[in-house]
Amino acid sequence: MMPKAALLRLLQLASPALPVGAYSYSEGLETLVQQGTLPNADAVSHWLEQELRRGGVRLEAAVLLRCQAAMGDGDRAALQYWNQWLSAARDTAELRAQSWQMGRSLSRLLQSLHPELEPAIAVCLPHCNFAAAFAIxxxxWQIEPEAALLGYLQSWANNLVTAAVKLVPLGQTAGQQILLNLCPSLEAAAHSIAQLEDENLATSSWGWAIASMQHETLYSRLFRS
Structure with missing residues (x-):
């Protein structure tokens, strides 16, 4: 079992209260809702399941594991490489800006809490992705990689379900039901991502990318992506 201290730190890291601005992003979901693609809870649940199977969050989570391993090995060159790789793999400017902004906010928080992390964070500058900062x-905090991976995925799902509750709109109970129903998909995604070899890091999420590209031209927007 994971030590209680590490579990508490994971809960803090994956909490919506973490001051990184995750609440201000919908990752293209706002576009899909306005277009009528996601009119109800079932559609939102299906979309999230497909993203876990084929979407960009898989790349983020896979890079998280590699950055965490690099930190454990003291390999700052690998940490820098995978952070830059993820920046290059972003499908759209909005998604890249989101990852950089959240990564910058978490990096600043970590440097305030633990100044000794500054050298590790510095190798990811000027643009530290959120997954890289999460991994650091x-x-x-000595969180087991499998637990960190699940925490990252659950935090991602929680943020998008919260956005869907506002946008569709859905009731709070419906939102919690979606999260509960996603548990098997989150577990399956974590297992699959942990098995990915470097040469198999790829996505098939062109619809998600197009929705993100179209978001910046929406007439009315609640979210930044």
Missing amino acids: AAAY
Whole structure:
């Protein structure tokens, strides 16, 4: 079992209260809702399941594991490489800006809490992705990689369900039902991502990318992506 201290730190890292601005992003979901593609809870649940199977969050989570391993090995060159790789793999400017902004916010928080992490964070500058910053924190707080991976995925799902509750709109109970129903998909995705070899890091989420591209031209927007 994971030590209680590490579990508490994971809960803090994956909490919606983490001051990184995750609540201000919908990752294209706002576009899909306005277009009528996601009119109800079942559609939102299906979309999230497909993203876990084929979407960009898989790349983020896979890079998280590699960055956490690099931190454990003291391999700052690998940490820098995978952070830059993820920046290059972003499908749209909005998604890249989101990852950089959240990564910058978490990096600043970590440096305030643990100044000794500054050298590790510095290799990811000027643009530290959120997954890389999350990995740095997880490694330093001695959170097991499997648990960090699940925490990252659950945090991602929680943020998008919260956005869907506002946008569709859905009731709070419906939102919690979606999260509960996603548990098997989150577990399956974590297992699959942990098995990915470097040469198999790819996505098939062109619809998600197009929705993100179209978001910046929406007439009315509640979210930044």
